[in-house]
Amino acid sequence: MAIEDRLEELFMNDANNRRVASVNVPQRPSPWRGVAAFAGAAAIVAIALVAVILGLRGGQQAAAPTATATATATAIPSATSSAPTVPTSSPVKSSPPTVGPTYQSTLGYSVELPSGWRRSELQSFTTPRDDPNSLAGETFTTRTPADEAEAMRRTDTGVGPALIYTANVSLYRNTRNETALAYAERQKGMFGLIAVSVEPTTVDGRVGAKTTLKFTQADTKTSYALTVADGDRIWVIRYFLAQPTDQVPAGATEEGLRSIVESFKFAR
Amino acid sequence: MATAPQLDERSIVLAAQEGDADALGTLLRSLGERLLPLASALCGGTGEADTLLGDTLSRVYERIGDLREPEAITSWSRRVMVRKFIDQRRWFKRRPRVSIDTVEVATPLGTNAEQLDLRNAVGKLDRRDRALLVLHYWQRVPIAECARELDIPEGTAKSRLNAALRRLRRELEDSNGN
Numbered sequence: 001m002a003i004e005d006r007l008e009e010l011f012m013n014d015a016n017n018r019r020v021a022s023v024n025v026p027q028r029p030s031p032w033r034g035v036a037a038f039a040g041a042a043a044i045v046a047i048a049l050v051a052v053i054l055g056l057r058g059g060q061q062a063a064a065p066t067a068t069a070t071a072t073a074t075a076i077p078s079a080t081s082s083a084p085t086v087p088t089s090s091p092v093k094s095s096p097p098t099v100g101p102t103y104q105s106t107l108g109y110s111v112e113l114p115s116g117w118r119r120s121e122l123q124s125f126t127t128p129r130d131d132p133n134s135l136a137g138e139t140f141t142t143r144t145p146a147d148e149a150e151a152m153r154r155t156d157t158g159v160g161p162a163l164i165y166t167a168n169v170s171l172y173r174n175t176r177n178e179t180a181l182a183y184a185e186r187q188k189g190m191f192g193l194i195a196v197s198v199e200p201t202t203v204d205g206r207v208g209a210k211t212t213l214k215f216t217q218a219d220t221k222t223s224y225a226l227t228v229a230d231g232d233r234i235w236v237i238r239y240f241l242a243q244p245t246d247q248v249p250a251g252a253t254e255e256g257l258r259s260i261v262e263s264f265k266f267a268r
Numbered sequence: 269m270a271t272a273p274q275l276d277e278r279s280i281v282l283a284a285q286e287g288d289a290d291a292l293g294t295l296l297r298s299l300g301e302r303l304l305p306l307a308s309a310l311c312g313g314t315g316e317a318d319t320l321l322g323d324t325l326s327r328v329y330e331r332i333g334d335l336r337e338p339e340a341i342t343s344w345s346r347r348v349m350v351r352k353f354i355d356q357r358r359w360f361k362r363r364p365r366v367s368i369d370t371v372e373v374a375t376p377l378g379t380n381a382e383q384l385d386l387r388n389a390v391g392k393l394d395r396r397d398r399a400l401l402v403l404h405y406w407q408r409v410p411i412a413e414c415a416r417e418l419d420i421p422e423g424t425a426k427s428r429l430n431a432a433l434r435r436l437r438r439e440l441e442d443s444n445g446n
Contacts, residue, residue: 003386003436004405010386011406014313015305021369023300023325025293 104267107136107171109235112263116142116251122152123162135233137170139163140260142251165252167239167260174234183234184209184227196222203228203237204265215241221254226261237264281338292332296325299345300368306346309402310353312391318370324349325366347417350403354395354418389439396420397432404429 001009103119104110107126113119123139141148143162151162174183181200188195194214201210208228214221225238239257242248277298283291300321307317307324327348328341335344390398396418403409403417415425 003433003440006382006386007390007401007405007436010383010390011309011402013383014311015309015406017313017373018304018308018317018370019373020297020300020304021371023293023297024367024369025289025296025329026365 103140105138105169107138107169108267109169110263110265110267111140111167111169111260113140114256114259117167117256117260118142120148120162120166121145122148123166123168133173133175135171135173137168140167141165141249142256143249147249161246163240164242164246165240165249165254165257167257168237169264170236170238172234172236174229174232177232178229178234180207180209180227180229180234183229184211184225187227194219201226203235206230206266223257224261226264230266235264237261277341278338281332281335281341284332285335285338292329295332295341296329296366299328299341300325302342303345303349304368304370306349306402306407307353309406310350310399312387318368320349320353322367323352325368327352329366350399350417351419354399385440385443386436388443389436392439393432393435397428397435400425400429401432 101112101114102110103113117140120139120141120143122145123141124137126136126138128135141162142165143151148162151164176183178186180203181198184198188198188211196212196214198209198211201208203226206228208226211225211227212222213224221241223239223241225236228235228237239254239261241254241257277295280291280295280298284295303324304317304321307321311317311320324345328345335341390401393401399418400414403414404411409417411425411429412422415422418425420428
């Protein structure tokens with residue numbers, strides 16, 4: 001039998017070996033939910049204003065400053081604290097990269113960016129999106145914003161070309177209170193790559209894990225991800241290479257990627 | 269008569285795009301049944317097919333509003349699936365919104381020795397080549413369309429297909445020789 005026919009037979013066999021039992025579709029959030037949330041927030045603000053006005057009239061002037069201070073303080077998570085009780089789901093204010101080679105993130109870390117690298121607005125997020133355990137992620141690229149937008153548009157998956165030759169710092173909730181090594185070991189499949197090894201290392205002086213990765217068994221090139229636990233959170237610092245068929249963005253080098261990853265430091 | 273099912277699906281897609289939750293559920297269940305064989309063929313009959321299908325349906329769930337041609341829902345979903353399969357950079361994979369449950373079905377060729385050799389050989393191929401083989405030799409998708417789905421030039425698709433077949437033949441010869 002010709003190999004083409006054998007392939008067809010193999011794929012047909014594989015195709016028929018599963019049946020759908022159920023498809024579970026979540027309810028779409030009601031469009032009124034946002035309106036209700038806005039109305040609720042407006043009502044709270046109105047009540048607070050009334051309380052402040054009444055308080056001032058009565059000579060009690062403490063209410064307003066307290067409310068303002070709390071809102072500001074909860075906007076930035078404590079990245080350097082090792083206490084497991086630090087809340088992690090608070091939204092984090094996004095900020096543009098600082099001028100100069102050091103990028104100071106509001107997430108509570110810094111990295112050194114070689115010339116030509118910048119923080120990607122398109123591929124970074126600082127509040128949890130669909131996965132509540134994925135708290136934030138910042139991506140660094142050499143692509144121009146227009147080139148990056150085009151690379152993202154070219155894929156239906158929302159990821160792909162734009163991720164090639166980027167470095168990334170991600171923050172996850174450490175739901176099982178695991179060590180960096182245990183987390184890296186358990187999550188090594190999540191990369192969608194072949195994890196060649198997971199070994200202990202130090203990340204900015206803290207106990208961490210280094211996962212060495214490659215696309216396929218035949219690959220000679222490897223990349224790696226650093227994992228470090230931080231109280232009830234886990235940081236993953238990594239970089240993404242390209243497959244031989246992918247085009248490397250202008251100005252991006254493996255050396256540059258590694259230097260960004262290796263420069264990761266917690267905010268002091 | 270022949271166009272009735274397509275018209276039905278078109279109206280279902282339009283309703284789903286306008287926020288009809290029942291239509292969206294019907295559409296995703298229908299797509300799930302149609303796309304699972306492709307997911308399973310791409311993933312070599314492994315459980316990864318469930319994840320791939322879940323990811324694909326989640327993408328459809330999130331982006332159904334962006335589809336300009338409702339009648340293209342099947343080809344669009346297939347393209348999403350193939351690209352998700354090829355895209356091994358799933359570090360940013362978000363928790364799928366749509367999940368599926370499947371049952372395994374015993375198949376007659378599952379333990380056939382020759383097929384096992386071929387399966388091993390196919391397993392060593394690049395994912396893009398594997399997708400190309402599945403689309404062209406099983407789904408009978410013309411090369412030009414395969415190339416579009418994989419976002420590569422047609423000439424590249426042809427040469428990759430030939431190279432993949434050569435590699436498979438060599439792998440099979442080696443395994444027969446041992």
